[in-house]
């Protein structure tokens with residue numbers, strides 16, 4: 737396997753915390769952290785060693801930090817058996833994680849203005865992208881949408897890293913009420 741390819745690793749959970757409608761898990765995974773480029777995701781085995789759940793679950797990498805040699809954070813909403821199991825993980829549990837996977841976002845060579853648009857948990861990979869773009873001198877503006885206020889991803893971080901952050905929710909509980917072309921036009 738090349739130095740740039742994905743690695744499979746059993747990594748300790750550093751912490752699990754609630755963030756509105758999501759859970760955020762940080763794992764210590766230096767091999768994944770050092771290879772990561774924005775836009776990539778991890779694939780996580782769920783259910784434990786004796787589980788009949790064979791398929792791994794994919795999650796976008798939301799943050800990478802140099803702590804403990806390299807940590808990786810992903811956020812998820814509980815949908816079914818795999819994410820319910822993940823939400824019950826605690827510090828020092830081990831997770832079997834493969835990554836980083838997927839094609840990274842292409843980055844502009846010159847400083848340009850970038851509008852990053854994402855919905856719900858689909859906004860996760862935009863945060864490391866915003867950091868990479870800022871490091872290249874690009875202006876970053878966020879437009880983040882979700883079904884409701886508690887599903888808008890990392891609104892505070894978006895405000896901090898971007899020049900402007902605009903929010904929309906389907907039910908109007910946060911930001912502009914939006915979603916359908918009709919409501920955009922209204």
Ligand SMILES: Cc1cc2nc3c(=O)[nH]c(=O)nc-3n(C[C@H](O)[C@H](O)[C@H](O)COP(=O)(O)OP(=O)(O)OC[C@H]3O[C@@H](n4cnc5c(N)ncnc54)[C@H](O)[C@@H]3O)c2cc1C
Nearest residue numbers: 777793794795796811812813815816817818819820857860
């Ligand atoms: C590349 C990639 C990156 C992803 N990144 C993230 C991320 O950062 N954060 C995140 O929360 N999710 C993300 N997802 C979605 C996530 O992988 C799924 O929500 C997860 O695999 C569900 O696993 P589960 O075992 O809990 O549900 P399952 O048991 O597999 O499914 C249970 C039920 O929920 C339905 N379901 C499954 N997923 C979803 C969904 N996303 N929305 C609505 N219904 C669903 C299924 O159809 C099924 O009926 C990503 C998916 C992909 C492909």
